[in-house]
Amino acid sequence: MSAGVGGDYSGERPGGPFWRPHDLAWLARDALADDAPEWARASVALGLPVVVRRAPRDAWSLPVGVRGTTRSQRFAARVSLAVLDQRVSPESLARQRTRHDAGRTLLIPALSALDEVAAVLDATSYIWGIGGAIGYELATETPAAHVDSDIDILIRTPRQPDQAELAALTAALNLLSVRCDVQMETPIGGVALKDWQAGNRRVLVKSDQGPFLSDNPWLSTTHGLDPDQVASCR
Amino acid sequence: MQTLSLDYKAGKPPPRRALAGVVGSGDLEVLLEPGENGRSTVAIKTSVEGVKDIWKAVIDRIFADVSAPAVALEINDFGATPAVVRLRIAQAIEQATATDDGQQASDA
Numbered sequence: 001m002s003a004g005v006g007g008d009y010s011g012e013r014p015g016g017p018f019w020r021p022h023d024l025a026w027l028a029r030d031a032l033a034d035d036a037p038e039w040a041r042a043s044v045a046l047g048l049p050v051v052v053r054r055a056p057r058d059a060w061s062l063p064v065g066v067r068g069t070t071r072s073q074r075f076a077a078r079v080s081l082a083v084l085d086q087r088v089s090p091e092s093l094a095r096q097r098t099r100h101d102a103g104r105t106l107l108i109p110a111l112s113a114l115d116e117v118a119a120v121l122d123a124t125s126y127i128w129g130i131g132g133a134i135g136y137e138l139a140t141e142t143p144a145a146h147v148d149s150d151i152d153i154l155i156r157t158p159r160q161p162d163q164a165e166l167a168a169l170t171a172a173l174n175l176l177s178v179r180c181d182v183q184m185e186t187p188i189g190g191v192a193l194k195d196w197q198a199g200n201r202r203v204l205v206k207s208d209q210g211p212f213l214s215d216n217p218w219l220s221t222t223h224g225l226d227p228d229q230v231a232s233c234r
Numbered sequence: 235m236q237t238l239s240l241d242y243k244a245g246k247p248p249p250r251r252a253l254a255g256v257v258g259s260g261d262l263e264v265l266l267e268p269g270e271n272g273r274s275t276v277a278i279k280t281s282v283e284g285v286k287d288i289w290k291a292v293i294d295r296i297f298a299d300v301s302a303p304a305v306a307l308e309i310n311d312f313g314a315t316p317a318v319v320r321l322r323i324a325q326a327i328e329q330a331t332a333t334d335d336g337q338q339a340s341d342a
Contacts (some may be wrong), residue, residue, distance in 0.1 A: 071313070072283045132259060152259055181258040194256040200329070204321055206260070211318050213325060 009057065009208055010185040019062055021190065021208075022131040022154055023087045024049040024139050031083035032066070040066040040075040048140055049088070050077070051131075054189070054208045063208075067144065069135060090129025093138045094118065098131075100141060110134050110149045113178040117151055120172045122130050124165065126155040132181070150179040155193075157184040160218035170197060186217035236280050236340045238289055242297035244274040244304035246266055252329035255314075255322040262314040266326040269304035278310035303331055 009020050026049045026072065032041045043066055044050065053076060055063035062084065067077040097114045105111045111134065121128045130138065132152030137144040155161075161184070170193065173180045182193035189207030191214075196203050202213040205220075214220050247268035254264045269275060275293070276293050289311075296302075305327065 070283075071281065072285070150259075183258075192258050192261060194255045194258065195261075198256070200254070200325070202325065204255075204261070204318065205324075206318075211315070211321055213321055 005023045008055075010187065010189050019052050019084075019087065021054045021185075022053050022090050022129070022135075023052040023062060024093075024136070025052055025062065025079075025084055026086040026088075027064075027079060028083040028085065031079050032077060035103070036066070036077060037073075037075055039073055040077070043068065048142065049086075049136075050079070052205055056208055069183070088139050090131045090135055091127060093130045093135045094121070094128055097138060099138065104137070104143065104145075108137075108145045108147060108149060110145055110151050110178050111137070113151070113176055116176055117153070117173070117178070119157075119179060120169070121153065121177070123172075124155075124169055126157070126161070126169075129154045131183075143157070150181050153180050153182045154190075155182060155184055157186055157218075160216070166193065166197060169193075184217075188214070188217050188220055191217050235282060236279070237276040237341060240276040240278075240290065240293050241275045242276075243300040244297065245301040246247075246271060246304060248303040248305065248327070248330035250330055252326045254326035254329065256276065256330055257310070258312060260313050260315070260318065262312060262319060262322055263310040264322050264324065264326040265308040266330050267306040267308075269306045270331070271304055274302070274305050274307070276307045278309045280312060280313075282311065282313050288316060289319075290331060292319050293323075296320060303327060305330065 008099060027044055029045045032044050050064040050066050053063050053065040061078045061080055063078050098110060099105050131154050133145040133149050134151050183190045184193055189205040191203050191205055202215055204218050205212055205214045252266040255262045257263055274297055278289055
């Protein structure tokens with residue numbers, strides 16, 4: 001079995017683009033079911049995107065999370081593939097860091113630090129992207145970040161990354177004025193860079209089948225369902 | 235910032251302290267100190283509002299076994315899910331109770 005083909009959608013897959021965790025998805029405006037909270041339906045009705053989340057996949061639906069205006073307003077939904085419209089990846093947000101609202105950039109340190117962060121990441125060998133509140137704000141031009149927001153950065157690590165390059169990345173990010181939270185997207189799920197660098201015997205992997213501990217996410221055999229037998233969620 | 239303190243009956247303290255988890259979205263940091271004999275304490279700080287009941291239910295289940303190691307846990311939560319909470323606490327207890335060759339002292 002080639003690396004990355006397993007019950008998780010973090011890694012590369014044959015057959016072209018598909019929805020990955022952290023992707024932003026724009027939906028048909030009436031896509032959420034009546035059992036969704038009022039604020040969540042209002043968000044989608046306004047044309048705001050949802051975030052693809054880690055949960056088991058099937059042939060007909062995509063697990064997504066709706067962001068509200070407060071930290072406790074998070075709603076986990078499952079939407080039909082038929083209601084999906086535009087997709088924006090964390091990578092594309094990192095490439096187009098355009099912000100039309102200069103006032104927000106002045107107000108939010110994480111937004112004003114983005115060019116510095118990009119200079120650090122662009123100098124590495126990694127494909128990288130921006131997620132979390134900052135990614136959401138870049139994509140939607142609506143206020144999502146706050147004054148002490150950190151920057152959620154995702155790096156694609158289909159193979160085990162070189163420890164020295166990771167150490168150099170952490171050192172360079174630590175020199176910046178804003179805190180960056182780097183997650184590695186391994187073939188079996190997301191792993192916090194800090195967790196991997198802490199040198200503990202095992203790291204926490206956030207997979208579509210739920211979190212689990214792993215000695216080495218690049219040596220583990222993938223587990224869970226064989227996606228080729230389940231569905232292609234393209 | 236919300237805080238929550240919980241208290242449980244427990245067995246004997248483990249031999250050493252431990253640290254599990256990381257500061258970062260969707261994760262938490264668990265600082266484990268050996269507790270007083272027979273008693274475990276858990277102090278949780280969380281940035282997420284309205285989740286006290288969920289936290290109490292998750293921690294109650296972990297410490298339901300009164301023969302579990304006596305620990306004093308300090309938890310800094312950054313929006314972890316209950317499954318992540320359980321794994322990180324298990325990881326801290328595993329580190330605190332492991333013997334020198336890396337094997338578990340008990341059959342945890």
